[in-house]
Amino acid sequence: xxxxxxxxxxxxxxxxxxxxxxxxxxxxxxxxxxxxxxxxxxxxxxxxxxxxxxxxxxxxxxxxxxxxxxxxxxxxxxxxxxxxxxxxxxxxxxxxxxxxxxxxxxxxxxxxxxxxxxxxxxxxxxxxxxxxxxxxxxxxxxxxxxxxxxxxxxxxxxxxxxxxxxxxxxxxxxxxxxxxxxxxxxxxxxxxxxxxxxxxxxxxxxxxxxxxxxxxxxx
Amino acid sequence: xxxxxxxxxxxxxxxxxxxxxxxxxxxxxxxxxxxxxxxxxxxxxxxxxxxxxxxxxxxxxxxxxxxxxxxxxxxxxxxxxxxxxxxxxxxxxxxxxxxxxxxxxxxxxxxxxxxxxxxxxxxxxxxxxxxxxxxxxxxxxxxxxxxxxxxxxxxxxxxxxxxxxxxxxxxxxxxxxxx
Numbered sequence: 001x002x003x004x005x006x007x008x009x010x011x012x013x014x015x016x017x018x019x020x021x022x023x024x025x026x027x028x029x030x031x032x033x034x035x036x037x038x039x040x041x042x043x044x045x046x047x048x049x050x051x052x053x054x055x056x057x058x059x060x061x062x063x064x065x066x067x068x069x070x071x072x073x074x075x076x077x078x079x080x081x082x083x084x085x086x087x088x089x090x091x092x093x094x095x096x097x098x099x100x101x102x103x104x105x106x107x108x109x110x111x112x113x114x115x116x117x118x119x120x121x122x123x124x125x126x127x128x129x130x131x132x133x134x135x136x137x138x139x140x141x142x143x144x145x146x147x148x149x150x151x152x153x154x155x156x157x158x159x160x161x162x163x164x165x166x167x168x169x170x171x172x173x174x175x176x177x178x179x180x181x182x183x184x185x186x187x188x189x190x191x192x193x194x195x196x197x198x199x200x201x202x203x204x205x206x207x208x209x210x211x212x213x214x215x216x217x218x219x
Numbered sequence: 220x221x222x223x224x225x226x227x228x229x230x231x232x233x234x235x236x237x238x239x240x241x242x243x244x245x246x247x248x249x250x251x252x253x254x255x256x257x258x259x260x261x262x263x264x265x266x267x268x269x270x271x272x273x274x275x276x277x278x279x280x281x282x283x284x285x286x287x288x289x290x291x292x293x294x295x296x297x298x299x300x301x302x303x304x305x306x307x308x309x310x311x312x313x314x315x316x317x318x319x320x321x322x323x324x325x326x327x328x329x330x331x332x333x334x335x336x337x338x339x340x341x342x343x344x345x346x347x348x349x350x351x352x353x354x355x356x357x358x359x360x361x362x363x364x365x366x367x368x369x370x371x372x373x374x375x376x377x378x379x380x381x382x383x384x385x386x387x388x389x390x391x392x393x394x395x396x397x398x
Contacts, residue, residue: 012366012369012370012373016362016366019362023355023358023359027354027355095353095354096353099353099354099357099358100358102358103358103361103362106358107362107365167236167239170235170239170290171232171235173291174235174290174291174296175231175235175296175299175300177357178357178358178360178361179231179300179361181361182361182364182365183224183227187220187224190220193369196369196373197369197372197373
């Protein structure tokens with residue numbers, strides 16, 4: 001029996017094996033292309049800092065796999081270790097929040113359906129806002145919670161904002177990257193998945209069974 | 220599809236928020252994680268006696284290397300995702316319960332492999348440990364959730380199948396037309 005990853009799988013097991021075979025390749029491509037893939041996030045971050053959301057965010061610089069948040073916030077002045085014009089900066093590892101992309105790509109290649117380039121483009125575009133949110137919130141969280149009360153006071157965030165940042169950070173870190181990838185893949189591969197499970201996927205109500213024509217005419 | 224996705228996200232958000240509360244941490248997450256560390260230690264001692272579990276920490280007594288099972292590595296999030304996917308999908312409650320119980324076994328089984336593999340990977344090479352910890356295993360666990368969910372859906376009777384089972388078969392067309 002011939003096995004090829006370039007044909008659609010017919011069983012869940014075969015699909016699973018293909019995903020495992022594609023994952024190292026997509027992960028490698030993701031690492032190599034990270035600066036390019038993260039570029040739209042960098043543009044959005046620039047825009048946010050330019051608009052002034054939040055006001056103390058001066059700029060966000062893109063590194064190979066990271067984003068450096070530059071703020072106008074001052075570190076505690078009593079500490080001699082800082083220069084007078086020192087300001088708070090923090091680095092966020094963007095890879096932690098974008099690894100859903102290689103997972104989505106591996107799932108897409110494993111399914112091997114038509115229009116894969118289009119599907120990958122859609123997936124990339126849909127995942128971007130979630131990745132942006134995760135990187136942005138992580139930057140805020142690091143500044144709000146990791147630099148002590150002096151810096152936190154300058155941010156002028158209330159309890160609600162801090163709670164929102166903490167919750168969004170948790171969900172962005174622990175769940176969002178893989179879950180959004182799976183959800184987008186499921187939506188873009190609905191008919192493929194239906195083929196596996198042999199049912200009209202996610203149908204909430206059964207269609208009314210067709211009544212014989214004779215009975216309808218007589219009624 | 221939209222109903223499923225909205226329900227899925229809602230249940231997930233509520234459960235995730237619940238486990239973040241002090242009550243959720245004290246009565247669910249911490250005991251769960253401690254039990255996970257103990258189970259991992261019991262399994263590891265079958266081939267390596269120099270391992271102890273203290274709370275959520277798995278430690279090697281031979282070289283002092285230790286891993287702490289933190290949020291994201293205890294399988295709680297993956298279990299929440301699976302539970303949300305099963306609850307959001309229209310299926311009889313009996314099937315939902317079976318799916319959830321079997322799913323916990325599948326997800327936590329793989330999670331035990333994750334913790335043990337990371338424990339030894341970290342003793343060998345920290346760079347590989349970081350990669351496997353932060354990216355590879357995260358993806359694999361969610362892939363496991365997807366596969367378990369797909370297998371479960373396949374075993375759930377279709378809505379019309381279960382309806383057919385509960386209603387008597389239609390009489391012949393001729394009989395109806397005579398009424």
